[in-house]
Amino acid sequence: MTEKIRARPLEGLLAALDLTDTGARTNEDIFTGPSQWMPQGRVFGGQVLAQSITAAMRTVDENRIVHSMHGYFLRPGNIDKPITFAVDRIHDGRSFATRRTQAYQDGTPILSLIASFQTEDDGLDHQIDMPAGIPQPEEIPSTAERLEGIDHPVARFWATERPFDMRHVDSPIYLAVEGQPVGHQAVWMKALGTLPDDPNLHRAALAYASDYTILEPIYRRHGIAWVTPGLKTASLDHAMWWHRFGRVDEWMLYVQESPSGHGGRGLSLGRIYSRDGVLLASVAQEGMVRVPPSEHVS
Template sequence: MTEVARAAAADPAAAHAPEPVPLTPDGVPHGQPVLDRLVALLDLERIEENIFRGVSPAESPVRVFGGQVAGQALVAAGRTVPADRKVHSLHAYFIRGGDPSIPIVYEVDRIRDGRSFTTRRVVAVQRGKAIFSLSASFQLPESGMDHAEPMPEVPAPETLPTYSERIAPYRERLGWFARAPRPIDLRYVTEPAWVSREAGPREARNQVWMRADGRLPDDDLLHVCLLAYASDLTLLDSVLARHAVYWGTDKVIGASLDHAMWFHRPFRADDWFLYDCESPSASGARGLATGRFFGRDGGLVATVVQEGLLRVMP
């Protein structure tokens, strides 16, 4: 656990405490101190045996970021499971928009403790109402059949522009998305949707290299929760690209509705991984997106599916 995480465990408000951080050329905080603050947000306060409390960062949008509540809920579930059992899947529903100005209480239900599998259900609550629910399954490591689809041929992350460079010409139009602190290092392989929209609709696909912007402790659960957090950052871009619209530049109202992940192989979230996303369908003001995480070595480490609410206003 980092020093910031230790401080937050004793005092959740420590996650909001200002500290010197490196800045990108456009003045946005990034690097290890910003990553440490994200780790601190995931280090929940235990209130009772099966009840935990989390907070949101000071620099939050109007609603709690979906990846944050998913990551925190998974931490809550994992804190009630033996360390030798690893997360292999999660299924979640976003029920109400979360308020980032008040804490979130996570209530864990110990559904089953079997010989090989452990199942947990978590409900996130604010003001007495559920805002999010998650079911997660954990498994003792086993050997068995092993195969996977190959990683797409893409340029190496070091050869691609940084997120700061990509977003520079669009900072004013993208508003909060351009100003938010960046604990995750992003390198777009395909053109970002805020760029490609100017040329009209294109293939419903989005590819981006990602990694935690710093070093993480050797905690398997933390790395899985960081991946869950990152999985919500660019997934719906594949839907938006197909329709040549984007948050901030067009009148798009969106929110995650449900989210599922399957974890296939060990990985480190502070190493580069490719997030390959595409959208098979959009209808009824909802868009479906699927994503695959590949490690730098080409191994498939996780699969993601999400449906999001997407309303394009006239």
């Protein structure tokens, strides 16, 4: 197996989620997956989340779908090494099943995640509506267009090597924060190509994409761009709830806000809608937030 993937963006995503069942001979729930290339040498957190969910999915009945997960990022992953995923079958009830996935490199855990699965059922139905007045994605420049001509490895990666097209409704914070500092934003996103008609693949890919931009409202609130010297950030934990099915190769709106930043940490909440306003998922993530004292803005 190739340990590090640097292929066309969507092919790289699909290859990362095509886990190898390395525990079949010993009757253990152990899987192995490759790492995608990243410009700073650290595995993208969304990749490990999606792979961990995929490993857990391999151990439940097909009629049970993932509806929630809670994960902790323990250590940075190394893109030069594969990742091993060990799944514990914690609970199998009449309607729900629970799995714990531990992701390892060199025998050391880098992520610990618990996911819950449910047999589809009828019940009450309501949702928070998608914000009104949002421009359509075709009206908004892509990241590739916004960063065109910037000769920097991170800028080139953001522009052309991610498997998702990301379009900030307001200007992005890659290079500068325009307008008033606010703790919220909205981003259109869609896979750069068509994915197979596998619902679980789309659910895992949605977990992958949910790690994009989720911490940005924290920095936007304080007028801090990604290029700020001395800026240090890392995801600490990630929670996600899948409400309804949606395809990630169709446009989705990721609405995000940060209710709090304190003590070197920041919290962001997100809602992911289909283009026609169906609430697909909710997300929460806390991250380490360290900025130079001169950059602090209340």
